[in-house]
């Protein structure tokens with residue numbers, strides 16, 4: 001198969017305004033963190049309806065710094081789902097806290113509020129709630145437990161969620177602008193909060209120069225040309241999200257009669273379709289390679305549940321999701337021809 005004909009799992013959209021803007025910033029000679037980073041922080045926090053922002057070098061860095069801002073330290077327990085990428089576990093491990101896993105829901109794959117509640121002890125100091133695949137988690141319930149919550153919005157930006165937006169519930173929310181995320185700066189991340197003390201802590205932490213003390217600090221800064229790219233991408237985000245919905249609706253229609261577990265919809269939570277995940281699929285390894293042979297890149301939505309890395313047992317829904325879910329290609333500039341090809345081949349294989 002010609003590489004050009006393979007439909008990727010996801011793909012960033014970079015237009016000519018992005019290229020012009022980045023070139024302009026490079027030509028200005030001011031390329032490290034400066035005015036563009038400040039502007040990006042201002043526009044993005046305004047878009048998200050939160051007061052304070054700290055732009056950083058990645059989503060993982062934002063998660064790690066959010067934990068430090070909450071004063072998480074040795075032997076504190078931090079609850080995270082098992083069914084999520086290792087970035088979340090890495091941030092907890094790096095902060096020296098003890099990760100405690102919660103299982104996911106069986107139908108929408110987000111962290112189970114019920115299991116989270118069961119895992120709370122006197123040592124629980126934070127809960128990280130990732131909103132997976134574009135769908136907000138049960139954040140309203142989890143915030144009612146009274147433990148500080150970090151919302152991981154790397155996959156789910158600004159989705160309506162019980163009268164607010166995903167990202168507006170926790171103490172701190174974090175974002176990733178990696179190439180495949182809802183919009184991109186190549187690599188990059190942000191932490192937002194209505195509480196200034198958290199973002200001020202992060203901004204101080206990532207700026208080591210001209211300090212009179214030797215408190216631990218580390219450079220996790222974003223550059224001005226990444227921020228300039230982010231400012232243009234952010235303007236396109238509403239259109240990106242619209243396109244994702246159109247594609248998901250086509251998939252929903254095409255697969256509705258096949259007895260598969262399609263993305264769940266809730267009246268009070270908006271699905272923004274970062275991923276289009278289908279569950280209840282048997283023999284997925286065979287099916288993934290069948291898709292690849294036909295030139296369509298289909299993936300496991302999560303590479304491996306975290307509890308399996310640590311040889312832990314008892315996360316039934318996470319294991320079922322891992323064994324029976326697949327993620328179809330979805331990205332804003334997918335052409336009708338590509339969408340039709342995915343539908344035709346999926347119809348054949350599933």
Ligand SMILES: *Cc1c(COP(=O)(O)O)cnc(C)c1O
Nearest residue numbers: 058059060087130154155176178
């Ligand atoms: C991508 C992602 C991250 C990590 O972001 P990076 O920018 O790649 O470090 C964290 N959490 C979730 C849910 C993600 O999807």
